[in-house]
Amino acid sequence: MEQILVIGAGLAGLSCAKSLQKAGHSVLIVEKSRGVGGRVATKRLYNTCVDQGLPALEPQGECTDQLLADLMSARSLQLWTDITHQWQENYSLLPRSMGKQYSLPDGVNAIAKHLAQDLKILRQQRVEQIHYAHDNWEITCQxxxxxxxQYQGKALVLAVPAPQxxxxxxxxxxxxxxxxLESIEFDPCISxxxxxxxxxxxxxxxxxxxTLPQSTTLQKIFYDSRKRSHPEQVVFVLHSHPDFARHYIDSDNLETVARTLLxxxxxxxxxxFDSPQWQQIHRWRYARPSNNLGSAYLSTAEPLPLICCGDWCLGNSAEAALLSGYGAAQWLNTRPQLD
Known part of the structure; x- marks a missing residue:
């Protein structure tokens, strides 16, 4: 039996588990997907890799600064851009300064893989139920x-979007x-x-x-292949407007959705844009929190420690996810049940 169970291997779950393991706890992460990272996602397809969620890592505070420093010493992290261009109604481009955006040649998911090192993670296991039994939290997974x-633990971390x-x-x-939890809302995105x-x-x-502020269909376009060393093809990632995604998120005809975006x-x-060599579409039902909890985590100590964390606790950023995960770990480290 593991001492602490973590549901979800996104940035919040990985940072929480990493911190707990460093403090000496036995931790098990259960993840529904085949990989780790959640929205820090990279697809391998058509002889290249493509970042379909988070496009890059930006220094936003102490947590992302430290992560960037770790990645710079371990991998070939590179500056992608520090400028975004805004499309104007008069068909002109307005350049705007932004925080430095760092990418990795093998995809942004390398960030999550870096955090996941040495952690015990069970993949492709969807949690169907949690309950309290025999002085333990017990989770049932498919x-x-x-x-x-089923798995049991003395504490439980839900590092998933609030609606989940x-x-x-x-x-x-x-x-x-x-x-x-019911007060938190998310904007969807079709990528x-x-x-x-x-x-x-x-x-x-x-x-x-x-960025396309006048469009109700597209929100942003990323020139993804410019993150790669010696790319052999031109690759873009199109992110839909939230209203467009809300309308089409459950569509059975994704081919039509893709054509509409192109x-x-x-x-x-x-x-x-209308004649790509290849295309692949992905639905992010919980792409970005549109409001937040206003604190690093949501917790209860009764009947045993249970804590919810994620970017939705503090805002829409990698920094928010990491802060929430580390904050959840700090709270658990003070629980007498885990001494």
Missing amino acids: MAEGELT AIPLVAPLKLPSLLTP LMVGYTPTPQWEALPWQIL RAAQETLDLP
Whole structure:
């Protein structure tokens, strides 16, 4: 039996588990996906890698500064850009300074893999239920093969988006947790990855990050292949506007959704986005918290320590996720039940 169970291997769950393990606790992470990182996600496809969620890591405070320092000593972290361009109604580009955006040639998911080193993580196990039994938290998971398995611990960390925590917490009848969880809302995003043959027209583009404030279809376009060493193709990642994603998030026809996004990019920018060599689409139902808890975590000590953490506790940023994870670990380290 593990002493502490962590549900979710995003930045908050990994940073929490890392800190707890460093303090001497036995920790087990249970993750529903095949990989780690949550929205810090990189796809390997068509002989390249593409960042389909978080595009880069930005220094936003003490936690991200330390993570960047660790990555710089361990990997070939590189500056991608410190400028975003905004598309204007008069078909011009307005450059704006922003925080330095750092990328990794093998994808932003390398950040999560770095945090996951030496942690015990069970992948492709979806948590179906949590309950208190025999003086332990017990979680029931469905494995990829459909079989059910259970794990027990003296403390439980829910490092998942608040809407995903609600159905797990609701049966416990803990209003001190459930009511704040129900107050958190998320904006969805549809992410479209597309690849093209290099042409002078693509290579002449002056931007790495383009925002489209007038569009109700597209929010941002990222020139993803400019993060790679010697790219053989031109790759973009298109992020939809939240309202567009809300309308199409449950669509059965993702091919039509992709065409709509590409048509919007082509008509707005007058660039040949409509004929990619390849494309792949991903739905982020909980892409960005649109409000936040206002504190680093949400917790109860009864009947045993249970704590919820994530970027939604403090805001929409990697710094918020890391701060929340570390804060949750600090709270658990003070629990007498874990001495």
